[in-house]
Amino acid sequence: MIRTLQPGQRCEVWTASVGGAAELVLSTEDLLLEAPNWTLDGGSLILNGAGRLWSFDVGGRTISEVPLNGIPDLNNDHVLAPDGKHIYLSANDGHIYRAALEGGAAERITADDGSFHFLHGVRPDGAELAYVGIEAGDFTQPGRLLTIPASGGKATGVDVGDGHCDGPEYSPDGQWLYLNTESFTALPGHAQLARVQVDGTGFQRLLGSDTVDWFPHLSPDGQLASYIRFPGGTVGHPADLPVDVVLVSTGDWTTPVDTWSLFGGQGTLNVNSWSPDSTRFAYVAYPFSDSETTKD
Structure with a gap:
């Protein structure tokens, strides 16, 4: 399902500095954009919206569609390849694709294995992808952490308990996968931040909280991380709630x-x-x- 803005709602793209400042770089009532990736040259943000891929020039404040073909409508799970020239994308048919950032034909990576595939991580050497698999696209079932060669092939499961997990992303050194998981509690939802070594060992909780914490993202130098914090009791990661974006060491x-x-x-x-x-x-x-975007 493609999200759209509700009446009276607008989409705002912000950049936040590690020094604490936040800057509004794009505001629109015409297009619901999601999930920015920053390009390797530092000049643009890549976002999805209306089932398509968009490139926003941060300095010039202009946005343009990335002209892709051979791919269904996109969702908000997309990650740039380490070469800075390609992007891996999850589409609403449940598959992962690879395409050039300049546009053109997209290549499907995942096989028809009875699961939906939601991409979140590309290993720093570009050789492997980390994703969440949901059997038969049945969202009453928990997501499972899997890895697959970036060129396609056999998937490998990584055990992080029985709870639903999401957002698996490689550390800059390629040794860890950072994620959120519901394996630490029997409470409905209540995702918490965790990490596991790529060989499946060393699974550990990063933070115990009363909030619902999703999508840990490490900075390229590995010194900082951002994540999104939902109110306690939230199930999943729904839209249109008061949330916090958190920066930590x-x-x-x-x-x-x-x-x-x-x-x-x-x-x-x-x-x-x-x-x-x-x-x-x-x-x-x-x-x-009647709502605002603020800094605490």
């Missing part, structure tokens, strides 16, 4: 460096949105006329 996940409060959720921070120099990251808010 990877040396101490318990003490926020900064926090930005906004109206959003789904689409705000689903994928890694750090700039290549680790000084900024991007996020998306979806305020109505």
